[in-house]
Amino acid sequence: MNSGIIVKGIGGFYYVDTGDKIFECRARGKFRKEKVTPLVGDRVKITIQGAKGQGVIEEIEERETELIRPPVANVNHAVIVFAAQKPEPNISLLNRFLILAETQEIDITICFNKVDLIQNQELSTLVDVYENIGYQVIGTSTKQSIGLKDLSEKLMDKITVFAGPSGVGKSSLLNAIQPNLRLQTGEVSSKIDRGKHTTRHVELLQLDFGGWVLDTPGFSSLSLDFINEEELQYFFKEFNRFIGACRFNGCRHLSEPDCAIKTALKEKQIDQSRYESYTQLIDEILQTRRY
Structure with missing residues (x-):
């Protein structure tokens, strides 16, 4: 088998760069059964079939990120x-x-x-x-x-x-x-x-x-509804040094008293636009949960 990296995927075909050549490949049916979709950036192993040199994706290596x-x-x-x-x-x-x-x-x-x-x-x-x-x-x-x-x-x-x-x-x-x-x-x-x-x-x-x-294609909106409300605060890097200093352990940094994040906001240690993004996302996450 040849090793390569998927550089493009269009209409069920995957284009795999092996270093010497780019092969047009199909994925084995087992991936569909396992509900695994090959992605651009995947490191894969392929076999070459037929005179035209088309390939079949046999294995997908473990992903570092997705x-x-x-x-x-x-x-x-x-x-x-x-x-x-x-x-x-x-x-x-x-x-x-x-x-x-x-x-x-x-x-x-x-x-x-x-x-x-x-x-x-x-x-x-x-x-x-x-x-x-x-x-x-x-x-x-x-x-x-x-x-x-x-x-x-x-x-x-x-x-x-x-x-x-x-x-x-x-x-x-x-x-x-x-x-x-x-x-x-x-x-x-x-x-x-x-x-x-x-x-x-x-x-x-x-x-x-x-x-x-x-x-990548440009887009004007981006949903983050896969993140839960407890996790969100950790993805705002500037919040990290204040997390844990709030009066309540489960503080969501919204209307709770003695909130270290809101104190930092008042002291301009956190930017207003960043905090507004945080509260907007919390609201969207809660709205999604209701439905």
Whole structure:
């Protein structure tokens, strides 16, 4: 059997890169019976059948990580891309992406793209919130070649998922880093201030300088209803040093008295927009449970 990695999956076919060649493969029926769906990023073993050299996926190695959206396996780094302007960053959605990445315990880099469109002071305000939490933040511009070298260094020898809404420039960034990728890009719609969906499927792309990247379809909403209300607080990194200092053991940091999180919020040790994202998510989780 040959070993390889699934780089693309379309219509029940999986494209497996063995290092020498990419084989079009089907998955064995046993995976359907076991309710296991092969994912882009899976390390697999295949057999080659027939004169055309088509393959069959025989085994899927144990996954190190598994993301729900986008559905990918074995990613160890996430670059969460939002535009500094056009479209204006949706901070609530950015926080959701961060929580999703935190659930998988993978390295995270926040990328604010199109920084040529805003003033330095505006960028500093955005960056400071997340750097103070402990996230790595990079400002980039493909038009002015800002931050591209720093971003490339973050990608080296990792399997990285590029995630974020449509129109923020994910594909443009990847094209700027490695032009031979030739990813399709699209302009932001002037009517709705959102990007056109130019990336149609999840695909793993190899980088010349070492590592892999996943260009993924953009989306404007993200459900985290698989997280329960007790767990959620642990995925807000800045909460961690205050958890356990509340008056009540089961404190949800909403209306309870003597809450260490709310005290930290008043003292500006926790950013208001982050706390609002937390309460919004708690409310959504509780609403989901009711139904």
